Amino acid sequence: MSGIVGTSHSKSKVIGRSQDTASAWVLFNGTGTIAIRKSFNVSALIDHNTGQYGITFTSAIADTNAVIVGNAERQNQQGENFVPVAGNTTTTGCLFYCREDDGDWLDSPYCHVMVFN
Numbered sequence: 340m341s342g343i344v345g346t347s348h349s350k351s352k353v354i355g356r357s358q359d360t361a362s363a364w365v366l367f368n369g370t371g372t373i374a375i376r377k378s379f380n381v382s383a384l385i386d387h388n389t390g391q392y393g394i395t396f397t398s399a400i401a402d403t404n405a406v407i408v409g410n411a412e413r414q415n416q417q418g419e420n421f422v423p424v425a426g427n428t429t430t431t432g433c434l435f436y437c438r439e440d441d442g443d444w445l446d447s448p449y450c451h452v453m454v455f456n
Contacts, residue, residue, distance in 0.1 A: 360455075361379065361453045361454060361455055362380060362396075362400045362401075362405065362454045362455060362456040363378075363379060363380035363381050363394075363396050363397075363400065363453075363454040364378065364379050364380075364381070364451075364452065364453040364454065365377070365378040365379075365381040365384075365394060365450075365451075365452050366378065366449065366450070366451050367384055367392075367450050367452075368448055368449070368450075369386075369390070369392055369411070369437065369446045369447045369448065369449075369450045370446045370447065370448050371446075373386045373392065376449075380396050380397045380398055380454075381394055381395065381396060381397060382395050382396065382397040383395040387434075388444065389444040389445060389446055390436060390437040390438055390444030390445045390446055390447070391434070391436050391437075391444060392434065392435045392436070392437075392450065393432060393433075393434055393435075394432050394433050394434070394435060394452060395431060395432040396430075396431055396432055396454075399430040399431050400430050400454065400456040401430070401456050402430060402456065403428050403429060403430060404456070405428050405433070405454050405455060405456040406454070406455040406456075407425035407426070407428060407433055407435075407452065407453070407454050407455075408425070408452070408453045408455075409423045409424070409425045409435050409450070409451060409452045409453075410423055410450075410451045411423040411437045411447035411449060411450045411451065412447055412448060412449040412450075413445070413447065422437075422438050422439065422440050423435065423436065423437050423447075423450070424436045424437075424438070425452060428454075433452075433454065435450060435452050437450065
């Protein structure tokens with residue numbers, strides 16, 4: 340017993356608000372034939388070129404003022420620093436890029452992207 344009586348610390352009134360949860364997220368294989376591994380509110384991927392992907396949302400997000408967070412794993416740990424970049428957000432999708440800091444594009448076997456709107 341904690342000694343505190345009649346006090347609730349439940350966050351149920353907070354968690355689940357649109358600003359507290361991701362509008363969309365995806366984990367995908369970006370090498371060879373690209374494929375979604377797991378996702379929420381993502382219906383399709385587009386392979387634009389080496390290290391350049393399009394992500395299509397199942398349901399449109401509220402507006403283009405979204406925060407997009409991405410990460411990716413290198414196939415080969417050698418070479419320059421790996422720089423994942425997200426951008427060009429519309430209400431129906433966004434772009435995700437993987438490149439080395441010297442400017443070379445490269446595919447990633449594990450791309451992780453989250454969208455908050």
